[in-house]
Amino acid sequence: xxxxxxxxxxSYVGIGVGLMLIVCVExxxxxxxxxxxxxxFALLCxxxxxxxxxxxxxxxxxxxxxxxxxxxxPATLFVLGFLCYLFPDAFRMLNMRLMK
Amino acid sequence: MAETQVHAAHHAPSQGFIRKYVFSVDHKIIGIQYLTLxxxxxxxxxxxxxxxxxxxxxxxxxxxxxxxLSPNGAPxxxxxxxxxxxxxxxxxxxxxxxxLTAAPFAxxxxxxxxxxxxxxxxxxxxxxxxxxxxxFVGFLLAAATFFIPDGPPLSGWTAYAPLSAVGSVAxxxxxxxxTLWVLSIAMFCVASLMGALNFIVTTLDMRTxxxxxxxxxxxxxxxxxDAWVSLLAFAVLLPCGLLLALDRLGGTSFFIxxxxxxxxxxxxxxxxxxxxxxxxxxxxxxxxxxxxxLPAFGIVSHIFPTFIRKPLVGGWKVxxxxxxxxxxxxxxxxxxxMFVSGMSPFMAMVFSVPTLFITIPSxxxxxxxxxxxxxxxxxxxTPMLYSLxxxxxxxxxxxxxxxLAQPSTDSxxxxxxxxxxxxxxxxxxxAIFATFAGFYYWYxxxxxxxxxxxxxxxxxxxxxxxxxCVFITLHxxxxxxxxxxxxxxxxxxxxxxxxxxxxxxxxxLLLGAAQFIFLFNAIWSRFKGPxxxxxxxxxxxxxxxxxxxxxxxxxxxxxxxxxxGPMEYDDxxxxxxxxxxxxxxxx
Amino acid sequence: xxQIELMVAGGHEVIMEASPYGIEKKKLGMWIFIxxxxxxxxxxxxxxxxMRIGTVAWGTPFGFxxxxxxxxxxxxxxxSSLTMLAAVRAAQADDGAxxxxxxxxxxxxxxxxxxxxxxxxxxxxxxGWRLFANPTGGPAQFGATFFSVTGLHxxxxxxxxxxxxxxxxxxxxxxxxxxxxxxxxLYWHFVDLVxxxxxxxxxxxxxx
Numbered sequence: 001x002x003x004x005x006x007x008x009x010x011s012y013v014g015i016g017v018g019l020m021l022i023v024c025v026e027x028x029x030x031x032x033x034x035x036x037x038x039x040x041f042a043l044l045c046x047x048x049x050x051x052x053x054x055x056x057x058x059x060x061x062x063x064x065x066x067x068x069x070x071x072x073x074p075a076t077l078f079v080l081g082f083l084c085y086l087f088p089d090a091f092r093m094l095n096m097r098l099m100k
Numbered sequence: 101m102a103e104t105q106v107h108a109a110h111h112a113p114s115q116g117f118i119r120k121y122v123f124s125v126d127h128k129i130i131g132i133q134y135l136t137l138x139x140x141x142x143x144x145x146x147x148x149x150x151x152x153x154x155x156x157x158x159x160x161x162x163x164x165x166x167x168x169l170s171p172n173g174a175p176x177x178x179x180x181x182x183x184x185x186x187x188x189x190x191x192x193x194x195x196x197x198x199x200l201t202a203a204p205f206a207x208x209x210x211x212x213x214x215x216x217x218x219x220x221x222x223x224x225x226x227x228x229x230x231x232x233x234x235x236f237v238g239f240l241l242a243a244a245t246f247f248i249p250d251g252p253p254l255s256g257w258t259a260y261a262p263l264s265a266v267g268s269v270a271x272x273x274x275x276x277x278x279t280l281w282v283l284s285i286a287m288f289c290v291a292s293l294m295g296a297l298n299f300i301v302t303t304l305d306m307r308t309x310x311x312x313x314x315x316x317x318x319x320x321x322x323x324x325x326d327a328w329v330s331l332l333a334f335a336v337l338l339p340c341g342l343l344l345a346l347d348r349l350g351g352t353s354f355f356i357x358x359x360x361x362x363x364x365x366x367x368x369x370x371x372x373x374x375x376x377x378x379x380x381x382x383x384x385x386x387x388x389x390x391x392x393x394l395p396a397f398g399i400v401s402h403i404f405p406t407f408i409r410k411p412l413v414g415g416w417k418v419x420x421x422x423x424x425x426x427x428x429x430x431x432x433x434x435x436x437x438m439f440v441s442g443m444s445p446f447m448a449m450v451f452s453v454p455t456l457f458i459t460i461p462s463x464x465x466x467x468x469x470x471x472x473x474x475x476x477x478x479x480x481x482t483p484m485l486y487s488l489x490x491x492x493x494x495x496x497x498x499x500x501x502x503x504l505a506q507p508s509t510d511s512x513x514x515x516x517x518x519x520x521x522x523x524x525x526x527x528x529x530x531a532i533f534a535t536f537a538g539f540y541y542w543y544x545x546x547x548x549x550x551x552x553x554x555x556x557x558x559x560x561x562x563x564x565x566x567x568x569c570v571f572i573t574l575h576x577x578x579x580x581x582x583x584x585x586x587x588x589x590x591x592x593x594x595x596x597x598x599x600x601x602x603x604x605x606x607x608x609l610l611l612g613a614a615q616f617i618f619l620f621n622a623i624w625s626r627f628k629g630p631x632x633x634x635x636x637x638x639x640x641x642x643x644x645x646x647x648x649x650x651x652x653x654x655x656x657x658x659x660x661x662x663x664x665g666p667m668e669y670d671d672x673x674x675x676x677x678x679x680x681x682x683x684x685x686x687x
Numbered sequence: 688x689x690q691i692e693l694m695v696a697g698g699h700e701v702i703m704e705a706s707p708y709g710i711e712k713k714k715l716g717m718w719i720f721i722x723x724x725x726x727x728x729x730x731x732x733x734x735x736x737x738m739r740i741g742t743v744a745w746g747t748p749f750g751f752x753x754x755x756x757x758x759x760x761x762x763x764x765x766x767s768s769l770t771m772l773a774a775v776r777a778a779q780a781d782d783g784a785x786x787x788x789x790x791x792x793x794x795x796x797x798x799x800x801x802x803x804x805x806x807x808x809x810x811x812x813x814x815g816w817r818l819f820a821n822p823t824g825g826p827a828q829f830g831a832t833f834f835s836v837t838g839l840h841x842x843x844x845x846x847x848x849x850x851x852x853x854x855x856x857x858x859x860x861x862x863x864x865x866x867x868x869x870x871x872x873l874y875w876h877f878v879d880l881v882x883x884x885x886x887x888x889x890x891x892x893x894x895x
Contacts, residue, residue: 009773016769023761023886027754031892043887046795050883058768058876065709068718075722079332080729082432084378085451088444092742093373218703223712297719305712307704331719335726343734343835349817352831369819371826376737380730470801659702 007057015057022046123233125225126652131211132546137232137239138203141194142532143509143619144243146612148191155179157598157605160590172272173251184587185254186273190245192257193281197288197387198239200527203535204331204395205480206231206295209323209665212542213299215643216317218308218660220653223301226270231295237619238287239505245277253278256585257386259285260376261355265347266369269362282345289338292330299327310662314416315677317641317666321420322398329387329394329427331399337384340377347372355593382434388511389527390430396422396534397465400487402557402666403541404469407675408476411685412468413669419468425461429454439507440514448507455505459498477671481637482556486537489564490530497525500575515585518578521571529567536563536618544632548648551629555621559614566611573604638674641666645678711866717873724843728881731839732888735832737771739892746825747895748816753807757890760803761882764844767796768879775872778858780867791854793875797848804841808834833889840885843878850874 029042056062061069121129131314153594154161173183200649214222222228245252248375255264259281263507268275303324316324346352347369355377358370401419402431405411412419435443469491478484500522503509513519536559544550582589589595635644642662646655660678668675708715739745749757774789815822815875854871857863 011775012769012772016721016765018474019765019883020762023758023883027758030754030894036892041891043891047884047887051880054876054880054883056769058772058879059873065707068708068710071708072718072722074327075332076725078428078730079336079726079814080733083336083383083729083733085432085435085447086376086733087740088447089373089375089379090737090740092444093375094735094743126743219774224716262824293720293723297716297723299721301712301716304708305706309702309704311704313707331723332726335723336730339727339730339734342839344729346831346835350831350835351817352835353819353827354738354831371738371742373737373741376734379737380734662732 012058015053017098019050020055022050123229125221125229127210127222127225127228128212128546128650130228131207131209133232134202134207134210134235135602137236138199138207138535139619139622141198141202141239143615145191145195145199146615148187148194150609150612151179152184152191153605153608155184155587156589157602158392159590170251172249179587181587182254182272183251185256185585186252186277186613188585189254189256189259189273189281190242193242193285194609195528196257196392197285198235198242200392200531201288201388202235203400204531204538205323205326205391206235206292206541208319208399208535208538209299209326209395210295210340211546212643213320213323214302214306215646215650215654216320216641217303217306218311218642218655218662219302219306220655222298223306224298227294228298231291231298234287234291234294236290237311238284239286239539240279240347241284245273245280248276248280250275250277250392254282258381259344260348260381261374262357262360262367262369262372263346265355265362265372266362266367267348269365269367271363279345279348283343283347286338286341286345289334289341292334293338296327296330296334299323300331301609303327306374308660308662311642311677315662315665316416317402318412318416318419318593319395319398319402321416322423323422324392325420325427326391326394326398330391330429332431333387333391336380337388340380340384343380344377363668375441375443378438378443379434382437383431383438386434387430389429389523390426392527392531394423394427396531397426398491399534399538399541400469400490401465402641403483403487403537404472405667405669406541406637407479407481408472408667409479409490409671410472410476411469411669414468416665416667419465422461422465422468426458426465429458429461433458436505436510442444445507452505452507456502459501459505462494466498468492480538482551482553482560483537483541483637485557485560486533486540489535489560490533492564493525493567494530496572497522497527497530501526505604513578515583516578517574517582520584521574521578523576524571525567529571533563536560539622541637542643543622544636545643545648545650547626547629548632549625549629550632550636551625552621557615559617559621562614562617563611566614569607570604570611573600576600635664640664640668640674640676642677645676659667705882706808707762711870713866713870714873717870721873721877724877726886727883731836732884735836735888738828738832742826742828744825745822745893746823746829747893748814748823748829749890749894750809751807751894753810754890754894756803757886758857760800760807761886763796763800763803764879764882767793767800768876769794771872771875775865778868783859786858788854790851790858790868794848794851797844797851797875801841801844801848804837804844808837829893833893836885836889840878840881843881847871847875847878 026043026046029039122131151163151166152442154163159547164177166174166179167177170183173180173186250272253264254271255278263270264278303320343354347354347356353369355374356367356369356372357374360369362366401412431485433451433455435447436455439448455677500518503513504519504522540551540556577600580597582594582597589598589601632648642660645660662677663677663680664677664683668683668685673684674683770789770792774786774793777785777789818831818834819827820830821827851871854863854867858868
């Protein structure tokens with residue numbers, strides 16, 4: 001059942017260091033004077049990568065049955081994906097509000 | 101009957117009244133507690149609707165008890181417009197949350213689901229107990245608003261910001277009353293999340309040998325799907341409530357725009373967006389109406405085969421996939437509540453199309469029920485009458501949905517009583533009828549006695565006719581332009597509609613009075629009804645394979661094995677799920 | 688044996704349908720909770736995004752020292768995930784002393800994270816940031832969103848530290864077994880992963 005025997009403790013440490021490196025890359029990006037939306041896109045991609053690695057290896061979904069993956073990811077992404085429907089109104093807010 | 105005997109000292113029932121009946125971890129007691137709470141709430145909600153209806157049709161009529169309850173809100177028993185809105189808010193809150201969400205899902209689900217899957221209890225019994233008691237505290241907080249000086253909030257069950265966010269300056273009840281309301285709903289969220297989690301794990305992990313997913317009773321399927329919808333929807337209402345609480349108590353401006361003047365006072369807020377509140381609320385709010393109706397689908401689909409003595413058309417698959425489709429689509433249509441809110445007009449189209457699409461699985465479900473009746477030898481017992489009533493109400497209400505799904509027609513109808521009639525049919529009374537169906541159906545299992553059939557049928561016909569009299573008329577007055585949320589129609593174009601208002605009020609009073617037949621029947625049969633056999637309806641699922649009422653561990657130490665699907669009927673013949681006999685209906 | 692004892696003894700499949708997931712029900716329950724809690728955090732972050740997009744002249748209060756503080760906090764939380772993994776492995780190897788040691792380390796790192804976070808909070812508060820106030824005179828939305836989103840995360844961390852304390856005590860007394868440690872571990876990793884979104888969105892996007 002719980003088969004995180006597949007990974008040794010040293011590979012976990014490697015994953016931890018890798019995640020920390022991604023965070024460092026994020027910080028470096030932050031100071032590259034990118035346009036806000038470019039920076040946001042880059043940061044979100046890296047954060048999703050971290051979350052994926054974390055869920056698959058630290059929480060060892062990779063070593064559980066595939067059905068667990070197919071339960072949690074679609075359900076969460078479904079909700080978070082459709083919450084994006086909020087944003088058209090956020091952009092309208094910039095133009096339509098009477099007082100700043 | 102073949103079953104593996106598990107000789108065991110089961111986890112023994114707790115002794116002592118408190119542990120056994122009050123803070124009980126037994127899912128059956130918790131189910132009854134939920135049902136009782138819902139019934140109390142339903143009568144409170146009904147009394148509120150009576151008060152509102154009387155005021156609408158007879159604006160000068162004094163209701164002394166209201167004067168006693170709130171000397172400010174209803175001086176000498178004559179309610180102010182603000183107090184009308186308070187009653188409306190609490191009617192909606194109590195009915196939507198504590199009756200419609202609690203009874204068919206948490207109430208029957210708790211009592212029946214573990215038995216239907218052959219388990220001794222829920223997956224997490226103590227979590228289950230906490231769900232109920234958190235709900236109960238939420239109920240007390242909501243009920244407490246009646247007894248504070250300013251009375252209940254007046255912002256509707258949807259608590260639209262900024263009215264709900266700025267505090268007591270917005271009107272009576274918007275101070276402490278609204279704060280209690282927000283806390284109550286946050287508690288309800290937490291309780292629902294715990295309950296949904298429990299239902300999901302119980303359905304997946306606690307099924308007895310042989311009960312594969314394809315053999316699950318249809319009610320279990322519906323509760324399972326419903327639990328998923330609850331889990332994801334209440335997870336978004338919780339932050340919505342917390343942010344509203346922060347706006348009220350922490351001085352933030354999530355939902356309050358700048359330059360807002362209430363009662364001649366400029367509000368010290370800026371930069372927030374009322375639309376954000378509506379988005380977050382309706383992201384929960386639309387799935388919520390399916391959280392209410394999906395268990396009703398399940399209960400009715402479960403009751404139908406027993407009384408038509410044949411499987412549903414399409415077997416378990418069509419109805420279940422229709423429910424899954426409805427549950428999924430329910431998350432992408434919430435904007436149709438916001439067509440007139442100032443939302444991006446482009447998004448109105450984006451929400452309108454899936455709203456029309458969601459009628460497809462709904463219609464498939466309805467067709468399954470209607471086609472299943474064809475050629476059947478129908479037994480018109482009270483549970484079946486209520487199930488048929490449910491189908492009728494759902495169709496009638498659903499037709500109104502086509503008008504409201506389109507921004508062009510909705511713009512006219514949105515603020516009229518057409519919408520009120522529509523949602524009372526589709527989610528309110530459909531779910532109530534399914535709850536009644538479930539109540540008459542499972543009553544022998546819950547209490548070991550049968551309810552009086554004649555009183556049951558009388559209750560059904562009075563309710564059925566009464567519902568149509570009230571809510572079809574609401575549709576019609578809505579078409580005629582009668583505005584919702586108004587406390588009186590005394591001085592404008594709505595005066596010609598007053599006879600219709602009086603007709604609705606009288607119908608509503610009679611409809612409400614008919615519910616006392618049910619109350620009497622439920623209480624009287626508990627003590628004086630004829631003793632029921634273990635399986636009075638000749639049904640096939642596991643809850644009928646144990647005694648009525650079931651013992652503490654549901655099967656008296658037996659561990660059942662399941663050999664069939666839930667719909668093994670062929671006229672008089674039927675095969676229990678636990679029976680190793682050959683299948684007769686091939687499900 | 689009762690149904691429950693049979694399940695514990697590995698007889699689950701003898702009398703019941705096998706779980707489609709092949710994991711203990713409390714672990715499945717924790718996963719379901721995580722799905723729901725991820726949506727809760729998600730909705731908070733979406734509300735922040737909505738505010739952020741719709742606000743002119745948002746203001747970016749974080750200097751490099753705050754970002755550095757945030758990086759240290761990230762490192763602390765990531766290390767705590769690793770010590771949590773070590774605790775789970777020790778529990779699987781039935782090594783009680785090591786479980787106690789690693790759970791203790793995880794709690795300590797969690798507490799350090801909370802302390803660093805509170806220091807950040809107090810810095811901002813001393814600069815004049817409030818839920819409803821912006822000391823630079825711009826819109827107050829940053830304070831509202833920052834304190835509420837990180838406050839929710841901090842609540843999760845503190846709850847996690849307390850929960851780990853209960854698990855450690857229960858394990859020591861023999862009431863809990865390795866599955867409890869694993870379940871607590873799932874929660875802890877989840878809180879860690881949420882931070883992987885909170886840090887870039889709340890800190891890096893607000894760095895000047």
